Amino acid sequence: MEPITIALPKGRLLERIREFFAALDMRVSFSERRLVCLDSRNGLKFLLVKNSDLPTYVRYGIAGLGICGEDILFESGHQFFTLLEFPFGRTRLCLAGKKGSALTPEERLRGIKVATKYPRFTQSTFNARKVAVELIKLDGSVELAAVLGLAPFIVDLVETGSTLKAHGLEVLEPLKEVGVHLISNPAYYKLRYREIDALVERLKKGVRGGLQKTVS
Amino acid sequence: MKERKKFFQTPRGTESFYLEEALLHRKASDALLDLFHTWGYLPVNTPAFDFFDTYRSLLDPEAEERIYRLIDREGDLLMLRSDITLFVAKQMGTSLTRQDLPVRVCYADSILRHQSQEDISHHEFFQVGAELIGSPGLRGDLEVLLLLLSSLRLLELPATVLHLGSRAFFNACFAERVAGPALHLLRAAILNRSWTQVEELLKAQRCRGAEAGLLLKLFSFIGARKEFAALKAGAKRVKILSEKAAAELDYLEEILNALERLSLGPEVHLDLAEIGHQPYYTGVVFQVYMPGLDSYIAAGGRYDGLLGFFGFEAPSVGFSLFLRKVEDRIAHPERFRQRMPKVNLKEPDAVKAFQEAERLRAEGKIVTLGG
Numbered sequence: 288m289e290p291i292t293i294a295l296p297k298g299r300l301l302e303r304i305r306e307f308f309a310a311l312d313m314r315v316s317f318s319e320r321r322l323v324c325l326d327s328r329n330g331l332k333f334l335l336v337k338n339s340d341l342p343t344y345v346r347y348g349i350a351g352l353g354i355c356g357e358d359i360l361f362e363s364g365h366q367f368f369t370l371l372e373f374p375f376g377r378t379r380l381c382l383a384g385k386k387g388s389a390l391t392p393e394e395r396l397r398g399i400k401v402a403t404k405y406p407r408f409t410q411s412t413f414n415a416r417k418v419a420v421e422l423i424k425l426d427g428s429v430e431l432a433a434v435l436g437l438a439p440f441i442v443d444l445v446e447t448g449s450t451l452k453a454h455g456l457e458v459l460e461p462l463k464e465v466g467v468h469l470i471s472n473p474a475y476y477k478l479r480y481r482e483i484d485a486l487v488e489r490l491k492k493g494v495r496g497g498l499q500k501t502v503s
Numbered sequence: 504m505k506e507r508k509k510f511f512q513t514p515r516g517t518e519s520f521y522l523e524e525a526l527l528h529r530k531a532s533d534a535l536l537d538l539f540h541t542w543g544y545l546p547v548n549t550p551a552f553d554f555f556d557t558y559r560s561l562l563d564p565e566a567e568e569r570i571y572r573l574i575d576r577e578g579d580l581l582m583l584r585s586d587i588t589l590f591v592a593k594q595m596g597t598s599l600t601r602q603d604l605p606v607r608v609c610y611a612d613s614i615l616r617h618q619s620q621e622d623i624s625h626h627e628f629f630q631v632g633a634e635l636i637g638s639p640g641l642r643g644d645l646e647v648l649l650l651l652l653s654s655l656r657l658l659e660l661p662a663t664v665l666h667l668g669s670r671a672f673f674n675a676c677f678a679e680r681v682a683g684p685a686l687h688l689l690r691a692a693i694l695n696r697s698w699t700q701v702e703e704l705l706k707a708q709r710c711r712g713a714e715a716g717l718l719l720k721l722f723s724f725i726g727a728r729k730e731f732a733a734l735k736a737g738a739k740r741v742k743i744l745s746e747k748a749a750a751e752l753d754y755l756e757e758i759l760n761a762l763e764r765l766s767l768g769p770e771v772h773l774d775l776a777e778i779g780h781q782p783y784y785t786g787v788v789f790q791v792y793m794p795g796l797d798s799y800i801a802a803g804g805r806y807d808g809l810l811g812f813f814g815f816e817a818p819s820v821g822f823s824l825f826l827r828k829v830e831d832r833i834a835h836p837e838r839f840r841q842r843m844p845k846v847n848l849k850e851p852d853a854v855k856a857f858q859e860a861e862r863l864r865a866e867g868k869i870v871t872l873g874g
Binding site: 346347348366367368369370472473474475476477478480 | 664695696772774790794795799
């Protein structure tokens, strides 16, 4: 039987995922510069991909499953089966700006200019509130946009708020709590649901067993 | 328009293919239509576009967003064909009489839908399918399911799996107690197997405790006939389901039993989250999956109310197979390519060459005229 393929995101979540899986006796270990690794004992194959590309790999079935933040999932616009939320990596998508620069009633009426890595989320959130948004799509260091005057507001992930503070910015409004999920390509799930359900049950034991406390 | 765009790009949602690939496509498509014909299905040709207003209320917001629209010279809004079943329903619904029933139609044609820049699923835009109009209940459902399974056998597609579900069961559980937009959300959440959301939506409908637990257990179920029989017996024991809902589960079991007795090859799984993506489904629904492909390769179901929308009530059921998606997985594709011997004639006299070529073609050979 082919191993179950799981795409993992490079970056901040990888170490937490590795520890979580290790505590359940599943091994995620990429050799230097390798982007694929196999846990043959558990029948799992891991692919290491860029966070923002992860939904694309799962959408087209290159990886059957993936572990990804809701922020990225929403932005991709693809439909997946969400099988499990992990007990780590929870964060917030927030509207931020210079200290004391809260949205004025006039801005709420006329619309606002926002720089963000998350244009789909931003558009949808503010349009649902009947506020028009002029979007500036950026790929990183979004805080700079507000600091240097590219846009008065930014929408970005905020964990502790220390990066914002360091730039003289603050959270004006938390917009959405986002978690880290195990997702599946729907067709892949339909073909291998028994093995996937067994894996999810095993992972759920980790969630219920309070692995979040042992995972830093 | 820039030169580069004019010559090296095609509008999204379109594709062109040629030579051997096109030959295989044409022959496989013809073979399927021939198979349908042996079951009594006759071809139907639908228009490439029609009035948008005709179909507007039959479309989900997501489907509506993906439709290509244009305006004709009279100023009417048109839509390009995005779902052949809808166009067939209008054609049949406005032209059939009671005496015509049952009617069996089949088609092999392209559809056009918008696709986003990163969407590479353009292979979904050619459908080969069949619709059985005027045959209610088990006989009709079985005929279409068996025709679909025969189509898969004809193409010799490896390891296909059919997931069978029921919109009728979903409707029996929710249609009378959940209002329009919430019902749409609930349908989407079940289709996406988003159980946390389903639980929240049920809570909002004051469906909690044992009832919510049972519904979650049922709709999240996938399994074979025996597992389904055990689930169904358990569900009936607790006496929570309405008679109508319980009857729909019995009906699914009846279909599964019949399919098992016929043992036609592809695995069949009962999957109660398969409730159909199209809003017009009313009865059984099904999708076929295949390893290595990123989405289903065939889909169909019963749509008893659709023709009535066009003025002619007739129970109907059908399916579509995304042929382009599976063409490179067909076993022994040479079956569908030319098998006649090829001759390249090198006769220098053009008249003699044409005469000789005609003679050889009459013998069943493929003849090309060399220089």
